[in-house]
Amino acid sequence: MKTQLRSSRVVIIGTGAVGSTTAYTLLLRERVSELVLIDANKDKALGEALDMNHGLPFTGGVKLWAGDYSDCADADIIVIAAGASQRPGETRIDLLKRNAGIFDSIIQNIVKYNDHGIILVATNPVDILTYVSLKKSGFPSNRVIGSGTLLDSARFRYLIGQNKGINPRSIHAHIVGEHGDSELPLWSLANVAGIGLEFSDQDREDIFDSTKNAAYEIINAKGATSYAIALALDRIIVSILQDEGSVLNVSTLLNDYNGVSDVYLGVPSIVDRTGVRQVLDLELSDQELIQFQNSANKLKSEIANLEL
Numbered sequence: 001m002k003t004q005l006r007s008s009r010v011v012i013i014g015t016g017a018v019g020s021t022t023a024y025t026l027l028l029r030e031r032v033s034e035l036v037l038i039d040a041n042k043d044k045a046l047g048e049a050l051d052m053n054h055g056l057p058f059t060g061g062v063k064l065w066a067g068d069y070s071d072c073a074d075a076d077i078i079v080i081a082a083g084a085s086q087r088p089g090e091t092r093i094d095l096l097k098r099n100a101g102i103f104d105s106i107i108q109n110i111v112k113y114n115d116h117g118i119i120l121v122a123t124n125p126v127d128i129l130t131y132v133s134l135k136k137s138g139f140p141s142n143r144v145i146g147s148g149t150l151l152d153s154a155r156f157r158y159l160i161g162q163n164k165g166i167n168p169r170s171i172h173a174h175i176v177g178e179h180g181d182s183e184l185p186l187w188s189l190a191n192v193a194g195i196g197l198e199f200s201d202q203d204r205e206d207i208f209d210s211t212k213n214a215a216y217e218i219i220n221a222k223g224a225t226s227y228a229i230a231l232a233l234d235r236i237i238v239s240i241l242q243d244e245g246s247v248l249n250v251s252t253l254l255n256d257y258n259g260v261s262d263v264y265l266g267v268p269s270i271v272d273r274t275g276v277r278q279v280l281d282l283e284l285s286d287q288e289l290i291q292f293q294n295s296a297n298k299l300k301s302e303i304a305n306l307e308l
């Protein structure tokens with residue numbers, strides 16, 4: 001029997017380094033049937049759409065165009081990658097004032113046309129702006145997701161793989177908390193084939209420093225990060241559209257989770273067609289628990305200054 005392929009539409013708002021690379025990744029991997037690009041700078045979205053369309057003879061049959069918010073009506077997933085990015089030396093939290101402002105109109109425009117899709121936020125500070133998206137959209141929290149610490153966990157797995165001489169796909173390891181300076185590594189869970197990994201104190205320090213500071217290093221070197229975040233967003237999108245139920249460290253609303261409530265943080269979560277289906281319980285050591293709660297408190301004190 002022929003498999004009936006369901007048509008799927010992803011809208012990407014913000015077609016800068018992150019948004020356009022994500023679109024290109026989805027296009028190359030033939031993930032969706034329809035891809036819509038929206039940007040405040042209409043020429044930018046149009047130019048990206050034209051450029052990618054000219055590659056279609058070499059790829060698959062994705063329908064891709066520069067659109068407007070009415071195209072959100074039929075969207076399964078709406079990715080937000082719009083707004084300011086860090087300049088060298090800036091933290092992600094430094095972007096909050098600039099980016100929270102534009103989320104008012106972006107979310108209003110989305111919900112004008114769509115009440116059933118999943119909002120996937122990449123714009124920084126991603127955990128706080130995902131919380132803002134939840135409050136402003138009125139969507140249930142399972143359908144408002146941030147990219148969280150999925151990218152940080154990928155960097156962590158890559159660096160552990162380098163250290164151990166093992167392919168990063170075979171390394172299971174997690175960064176949780178803020179996608180930012182207060183994130184934390186869960187060393188006790190790092191494993192290969194279920195076998196725990198040993199590290200010297202120096203290796204632990206080096207690997208975590210390089211993980212946490214990766215974005216600063218790349219932004220200093222080339223001005224923006226784009227490829228790995230695009231692949232991380234692709235991973236989340238596929239887990240949703242194909243109803244995979246993959247465990248991904250996305251940013252999700254926490255309630256009574258290790259003493260933390262009413263804030264978005266990156267934690268291992270089961271992601272399927274419904275969005276975040278379930279947050280997995282983590283047993284944290286006393287030290288990790290303090291760090292995790294500090295990460296939550298840091299974000300909550302920033303949220304308290306916002307008008308929501």
Ligand SMILES: NC(=O)C1=CN([C@@H]2O[C@H](COP(=O)(O)OP(=O)(O)OC[C@H]3O[C@@H](n4cnc5c(N)ncnc54)[C@H](O)[C@@H]3O)[C@@H](O)[C@H]2O)C=CC1
Nearest residue numbers: 014016017018039040082083084085102122123124224229
């Ligand atoms: N969550 C994560 O792991 C990562 C998040 N980021 C974040 O993603 C965001 C985008 O980064 P880049 O693509 O490098 O920035 P960029 O400056 O290259 O692109 C931003 C785009 O947003 C558009 N834009 C601005 N205001 C808009 C609005 N109101 N509506 C629609 N479009 C609007 C701009 O015209 C521009 O094309 C930043 O906040 C950055 O920090 C970047 C990498 C990883």
Ligand SMILES: CC(=O)C(=O)O
Nearest residue numbers: 092124151215225229
């Ligand atoms: C920019 C950013 O958030 C990252 O690459 O991690």
